[in-house]
Amino acid sequence: MSIPLTNNNPVSLKAFIHRLTTAHPLDIIPILTLFILLFHGYSIWYVKFFTMVLAIAALLYRELLRSPIYWFVFSFIIGFSIFSHWHPIDNHKFLLLYVTITLFCAYSASSGWQLKIISGNARLFIIVLMGMSVFWKLYSSDPYLDGTFFEYIYLSDQRFVAFLASFGVDMQLLGKNQQALFNLQQAYLNQDVISTQVYSPPLLKIMAWLTGWWVVIIEVAIAVLFMFRTALMDKYGHWALLLFIATTYIPAPVYGFGWTLSVLGYAVSQTYWASYGRWYLACILLLIIYQLPWRMVLPEL
Amino acid sequence: MTKLDKALLWFTPLIVLLVLVNQFYRVETHGLSTWQGGGFGMFSSVDSINTRFFKIYLQIDGVMVPVKVEDNFDELVTVTRAEPTQENLQQLAMYIYEANWVQSGNFKFDTSVEGNYRPVLEIRRYESMDLLPEQRVKADGVQLEIWKTQFDSERNIVTTYKHAEYVYTAH
Numbered sequence: 001m002s003i004p005l006t007n008n009n010p011v012s013l014k015a016f017i018h019r020l021t022t023a024h025p026l027d028i029i030p031i032l033t034l035f036i037l038l039f040h041g042y043s044i045w046y047v048k049f050f051t052m053v054l055a056i057a058a059l060l061y062r063e064l065l066r067s068p069i070y071w072f073v074f075s076f077i078i079g080f081s082i083f084s085h086w087h088p089i090d091n092h093k094f095l096l097l098y099v100t101i102t103l104f105c106a107y108s109a110s111s112g113w114q115l116k117i118i119s120g121n122a123r124l125f126i127i128v129l130m131g132m133s134v135f136w137k138l139y140s141s142d143p144y145l146d147g148t149f150f151e152y153i154y155l156s157d158q159r160f161v162a163f164l165a166s167f168g169v170d171m172q173l174l175g176k177n178q179q180a181l182f183n184l185q186q187a188y189l190n191q192d193v194i195s196t197q198v199y200s201p202p203l204l205k206i207m208a209w210l211t212g213w214w215v216v217i218i219e220v221a222i223a224v225l226f227m228f229r230t231a232l233m234d235k236y237g238h239w240a241l242l243l244f245i246a247t248t249y250i251p252a253p254v255y256g257f258g259w260t261l262s263v264l265g266y267a268v269s270q271t272y273w274a275s276y277g278r279w280y281l282a283c284i285l286l287l288i289i290y291q292l293p294w295r296m297v298l299p300e301l
Numbered sequence: 302m303t304k305l306d307k308a309l310l311w312f313t314p315l316i317v318l319l320v321l322v323n324q325f326y327r328v329e330t331h332g333l334s335t336w337q338g339g340g341f342g343m344f345s346s347v348d349s350i351n352t353r354f355f356k357i358y359l360q361i362d363g364v365m366v367p368v369k370v371e372d373n374f375d376e377l378v379t380v381t382r383a384e385p386t387q388e389n390l391q392q393l394a395m396y397i398y399e400a401n402w403v404q405s406g407n408f409k410f411d412t413s414v415e416g417n418y419r420p421v422l423e424i425r426r427y428e429s430m431d432l433l434p435e436q437r438v439k440a441d442g443v444q445l446e447i448w449k450t451q452f453d454s455e456r457n458i459v460t461t462y463k464h465a466e467y468v469y470t471a472h
Contacts, residue, residue: 006416047376082339085376086337086339087337087338087379087380087384088337088350088379088380088383089337089339089382091336091339091340091341091342091343091345094320098313098316098317101312101313101316102313102317103308105309105312105313106309108309109305109306109309109310110303110305110307111450113302113306113309116310117306117309117310120310121313121314123315124314128317128321128341128420131338132341132342133341133342133343133345134334134348135338136340136341136342136345136468137342137344137345140335140342140345140346140348141346141347141348142346142347143454144345144346146454147454148347148348149344149345149346150344151452152347152452152454152459153344153347156352156459180457180459181450184450184459184461185354185448185461188367188368194460194461194462195458195460196457196458196459197457197458198457198458198459199457200454200457205454215344252344292396
């Protein structure tokens, strides 16, 4: 039996978790989406401002979270900000826009179809984003499956330093790589330099090769398994998606994407495996743990 | 299921499809980075807006002087890095040409250092009232180059190459 989250009585943390895991998905999904918008939303000032105002409004009047007008306002503001400024926008910000539009559509539909629209669209988003992600990896002109792409990312992207350092890759030398690559872009100010030597030990090359294959295999698996739309395939699809969320966001601190995927997975689980919903809620908790500033304990580059 | 329910079910997927088609078209024809445009091409290629960069030169008395771009050009720079069409390059070149140029501390030849050192200017959008006449630099033209990055895993070498350029000369 589901318990609505719209009860205004004060609750303990334990009772809150119990209510969260037993509440109706049509109450949970908008709350989680609102959390994403608040903590991993859009950086443009007016979107931030309206997100805050709408969040406060939902706190005061929780029934707003099931209002199509509420989600239309969110969709309109976010859609306008992306449409007028789309070049630097990350993919998960587009995904978050699609979730808000879906919520607007769902709460505009007749009550029997609301959850079906959300879970049906969520399934499609997962298939499309995993499928397109693999497509671009294999279609782009760079060699991908031989590990070259992730090798470059590992030796150039500061976000992965802590992860690599935990495997014993020399942080100081990674720092020098990043400085060399920065200098390469600035070199024309002083001299004609068009290439630079970088440090890439065998361990990093192996890790890059493994990462490249792992990402392609798991993304293909998730997209294909969810395409079948049967209980058995969905079961495997959920485990693959849960594994993807739990592993990807340890090295890659793109937590907004992880949160959004967890909400989408939660929505899809309502088709055949509603009990798996709590695993996606656990994933969000896991992502919060990943977000703890553990990288700060590592020495500076 | 009513017709409205059916329309609401397919409304968002239709938007997703339009965005995907637009992104694919722009990647193929406008040089849009696969990472950008909402096509879910994240972590797919070394070629991203972070590995594309500009080399900007100002023509002063017949000499091409390299220019350092300051933060207030970020939006146009980002757009052009993401999608380096001739139109975007032209727009950025004109914007740079029309900006107020100030002579920075680095504006000098350093012949003591090996490697063809050149004078450097910093570009900032100062309000004209804040500028002394002697600080202002008059340019005859702008050369804007966009460069891309590639990685040779076997030799551990990162190489850059010119992707496109736009030259504007004042008449």
